[in-house]
Amino acid sequence: MRIMCLNGWGGKLHDRLVPYLASASPDILCLQEVVHSPATGKDWLDYRDGDHQLPQRANFFRDVCAALPDHAAIFCPAAQGVLWDGAEAVPSQWGLATFVRRSLPIIGQAQLFVHKDFSPDGYGEHPRSRNAHAVRVHDFEKGRTVIVAHMHGLRDLSGKQDTPERLAQAHQFAGLCSRFAEPGDRVVACGDFNVEPGSATFGILAGIGLSDLVTGRGFADTRTSHYAKPGRFADYMLVSGNVDVLGFDVVAQPEVSDHRPLLLEI
Numbered sequence: 001m002r003i004m005c006l007n008g009w010g011g012k013l014h015d016r017l018v019p020y021l022a023s024a025s026p027d028i029l030c031l032q033e034v035v036h037s038p039a040t041g042k043d044w045l046d047y048r049d050g051d052h053q054l055p056q057r058a059n060f061f062r063d064v065c066a067a068l069p070d071h072a073a074i075f076c077p078a079a080q081g082v083l084w085d086g087a088e089a090v091p092s093q094w095g096l097a098t099f100v101r102r103s104l105p106i107i108g109q110a111q112l113f114v115h116k117d118f119s120p121d122g123y124g125e126h127p128r129s130r131n132a133h134a135v136r137v138h139d140f141e142k143g144r145t146v147i148v149a150h151m152h153g154l155r156d157l158s159g160k161q162d163t164p165e166r167l168a169q170a171h172q173f174a175g176l177c178s179r180f181a182e183p184g185d186r187v188v189a190c191g192d193f194n195v196e197p198g199s200a201t202f203g204i205l206a207g208i209g210l211s212d213l214v215t216g217r218g219f220a221d222t223r224t225s226h227y228a229k230p231g232r233f234a235d236y237m238l239v240s241g242n243v244d245v246l247g248f249d250v251v252a253q254p255e256v257s258d259h260r261p262l263l264l265e266i
Helices: 014-024 060-067 164-180 201-206
Strands: 002-007 028-036 044-049 052-057 071-085 088-101 106-115 130-139 144-152 186-192 210-212 235-240 247-250 262-265
Touching: 002 144, 002 186, 002 235, 014 060, 028 060, 028 071, 028 130, 028 144, 028 186, 052 060, 060 071, 060 088, 071 106, 071 130, 088 130, 088 144, 106 164, 130 164, 144 164, 164 186, 164 201, 201 210, 201 235, 235 262
Parallel strands: 002 028, 144 186
Antiparallel strands: 002 262, 028 088, 044 052, 044 071, 071 088, 106 130, 130 144, 186 235, 210 235, 247 262
């Protein structure tokens, strides 16, 4: 089973990202920063937050669905705000998506908010609403059940240091993973946590038996050349002790986002 985790950067590098996902075709894809704008047929819209502007693939979720036709697709919105087509405001949802190969039956799933709640009337003030999603799948070939959970951690304008809100999100995420797991389940937890490797987040997740593969295997960077700020860690993938890791990589090439894909084979 191949599991990929990636912050898709709103599909900004769509022309590279979508072919890469189609070619890699992981069994389970955990994707953050997913845009879903069903009210428009436009390909591109603009995100505006003060002086910050970023092109967004208007229907990024739909694009990835088309690239992975053999996968069940689940979109989990954190908020609905607006993107812009020139001077026209277009309603647009933003959140997480999980894609599971249809040969792996989803026998359970859960989602919750690790910070605030669904924001239906705008993206809101920073730090904004953040959510998590988990699927429980059965692997017939190996005769086992696997839980894969992911979240997009808080972006705090002051930096990636621990805050009470970040510690609360870690406890929420750990609670989702532990409550959802049955005895004997393999657990994989991942996402763009938006914290440094020294964060108390990892002690909280270690408390439910999860260990990080990114720092544990000596990787020193989860960002690409499209990210120019200091602090090269953001994305992590943790596993329970009963997961037999056959391979793990923080993929450096191709660059399909400002984050690198995390690719696990179990």
